[in-house]
Amino acid sequence: MTTKIAAQLQAADQAEPELLRVLLVDDDASVLRFLMSAFTSSRCQVTTASTAEQALGLLGDDPYDLVVSDIKMPGLSGLDLLRSIKGKRPGTPVVLITGVPSVNSAVFGLRYGAYDYLPKPFSVTEVKELIQRFRRDRAEGNGNVHYPAGLNEELARRQGGVEVLSGIGELALQGLEPGVFVEKVLEKTIQSLRCDGAVILLCDQDGKFNASRMGEPELVNQLLTLLHAHFGEVLKTGGRETFTLTKREHGFEALAALIPGVGNAMGILCMGRDARHGAFLPDEKALLHGYAQTTAIALQKIVLREHLEKNLIDTISSFVIALESKDPYLKGHSTRVSLYTGELASVMGMPPGDVVMFSRAGMLHDLGKLVILDNILRKPRQLTEEEFELIRSHPVVGDKILKPLRFLSCEAKAVRHHHERYDGKGYPDSLKGEDIPLIARVVTVADAFDAMTSDRPYRDRRPLEAAVEEILRGAGTQFDPVAAEAFVTIPIARLEQVSRHFDLRSAEAPVAAAQPLVAH
Numbered sequence: 001m002t003t004k005i006a007a008q009l010q011a012a013d014q015a016e017p018e019l020l021r022v023l024l025v026d027d028d029a030s031v032l033r034f035l036m037s038a039f040t041s042s043r044c045q046v047t048t049a050s051t052a053e054q055a056l057g058l059l060g061d062d063p064y065d066l067v068v069s070d071i072k073m074p075g076l077s078g079l080d081l082l083r084s085i086k087g088k089r090p091g092t093p094v095v096l097i098t099g100v101p102s103v104n105s106a107v108f109g110l111r112y113g114a115y116d117y118l119p120k121p122f123s124v125t126e127v128k129e130l131i132q133r134f135r136r137d138r139a140e141g142n143g144n145v146h147y148p149a150g151l152n153e154e155l156a157r158r159q160g161g162v163e164v165l166s167g168i169g170e171l172a173l174q175g176l177e178p179g180v181f182v183e184k185v186l187e188k189t190i191q192s193l194r195c196d197g198a199v200i201l202l203c204d205q206d207g208k209f210n211a212s213r214m215g216e217p218e219l220v221n222q223l224l225t226l227l228h229a230h231f232g233e234v235l236k237t238g239g240r241e242t243f244t245l246t247k248r249e250h251g252f253e254a255l256a257a258l259i260p261g262v263g264n265a266m267g268i269l270c271m272g273r274d275a276r277h278g279a280f281l282p283d284e285k286a287l288l289h290g291y292a293q294t295t296a297i298a299l300q301k302i303v304l305r306e307h308l309e310k311n312l313i314d315t316i317s318s319f320v321i322a323l324e325s326k327d328p329y330l331k332g333h334s335t336r337v338s339l340y341t342g343e344l345a346s347v348m349g350m351p352p353g354d355v356v357m358f359s360r361a362g363m364l365h366d367l368g369k370l371v372i373l374d375n376i377l378r379k380p381r382q383l384t385e386e387e388f389e390l391i392r393s394h395p396v397v398g399d400k401i402l403k404p405l406r407f408l409s410c411e412a413k414a415v416r417h418h419h420e421r422y423d424g425k426g427y428p429d430s431l432k433g434e435d436i437p438l439i440a441r442v443v444t445v446a447d448a449f450d451a452m453t454s455d456r457p458y459r460d461r462r463p464l465e466a467a468v469e470e471i472l473r474g475a476g477t478q479f480d481p482v483a484a485e486a487f488v489t490i491p492i493a494r495l496e497q498v499s500r501h502f503d504l505r506s507a508e509a510p511v512a513a514a515q516p517l518v519a520h
Helices: 002-014 029-040 050-059 078-088 101-114 124-140 153-170 178-193 215-235 284-323 333-347 351-364 367-371 385-392 393-403 406-417 438-452 462-473 481-487 491-501
Strands: 019-025 043-048 064-070 094-098 116-117 197-203 209-215 244-248 251-258 266-273
Touching: 019 029, 019 050, 019 124, 029 043, 029 064, 029 124, 050 064, 050 078, 064 078, 078 094, 101 178, 116 124, 153 178, 153 284, 178 197, 178 209, 178 266, 178 284, 197 215, 209 215, 215 244, 215 251, 215 266, 251 284, 266 284, 284 333, 284 351, 284 367, 333 351, 333 438, 333 481, 333 491, 351 406, 351 438, 367 393, 385 393, 393 406, 406 438, 438 462, 438 481, 462 481, 462 491
Parallel strands: 019 043, 019 064, 064 094, 094 116
Antiparallel strands: 197 209, 197 266, 244 251, 251 266
8 A cells, every 4th residue: 555655656746747827027138038948948838028017917817827026127116016916816926036135025025925036146946946846835735935944034034124224214203312312223223133232332523422332231341342442444344334343252243333424423333242142144234234324314314403403493592582682671581591490400300301401491481472562561561451461372372383393392381381370370271280281380480580580660670589488489379389399499599690691780789679570
């Protein structure tokens, strides 16, 4: 019985293989002729097309057993053809022809259901092996992608690499600070390439270096030492390739890739892996190079965005300063509120980035007054009800001015709500307690303090100590109690220093007795 089965199998192996209908698609005539010869000699009935559009017209109602298509072609690409075939005839196997082996070539097969791919240049032997593999899978009813052992891991890594490259580009559009952006790039690098440590060394236009690091501290220190020793060699690569800093026999392997910059600015992306965790493969080196190049482009976008945003903020601030300069009683008000806000944010323990943002909000808080007539702002007598309502509209007007500037969305909250009261009796929205954004609660304290300690047409300024006591008395009613109590911890000497900005009166001039506070 066993002998009979063996004989049947041998006869099946010697039988002539079935005729396969194959559609070959390539815009290169020489490649098309080569493929036609290779497939025809392997018992295939071949149809050819020089474009994806022509191939789609040939598909018709009579299906092909296999479609082989180049990816890069004029007009529709091979990927477009693959998508169309999978949409109309999902059971039709498609082989993609790629150019120089790239990160994308294998990912296409995984994402869009290609049977396999042929990397150029390929030989007749490789084509025949592909046909044999296809016949075997077809006989076994296996329509899945068939890759050599170990390639699935490589494809998954490359697919992840493509996603990281895209992710780095998207980070540049999220309005992140450069430091936060760099930290996220390090995270993505370590996760994607299974590093044990990574470093980004950045040099600005002034030649100042800053190193961001992540991973095992001992390895990171070794990476920094290697970067120092091989800095010039990495620069000589010109960003064209990845530089190997050390070999596995040192106990770990380290790679570095130049981050090209503008002018003197540049950087280096470096990663290290313990030798016990395996060597860096060629495609991983290529990915690191890609990450560095994409990081360079993203950083340039961030720097450009920062310059544009800073110029815009400076322009808006100059309008506010120009407005206040027309009124001797308001001159320097927003600058002082900005300084007081920054001091208060600092004593409240906020991170440096938030301190800058809160200070900026203090500078912009009265932006809405730009649309109010000067004679109303400087009116020394009691305002009419209509004039008072116009004054009260400035927070809403300022918020509308900043609305299109999404990078100032937090500052816009302070502009709109700096006249809200903690007890809910403020305006424009009568918010109460912690419903008022924190940035607005902080600016409110700074704004009120400067209003009390500055001369106004309707009253003289209060002494600093008296104004501090008033802030403390208003805790829980007009002011956020946490912000109010933090404000009183700022040294009087520092408050006095800030109060002298644009002060029209000398320090020796007598200060009038305290008067009731009337805030515009």
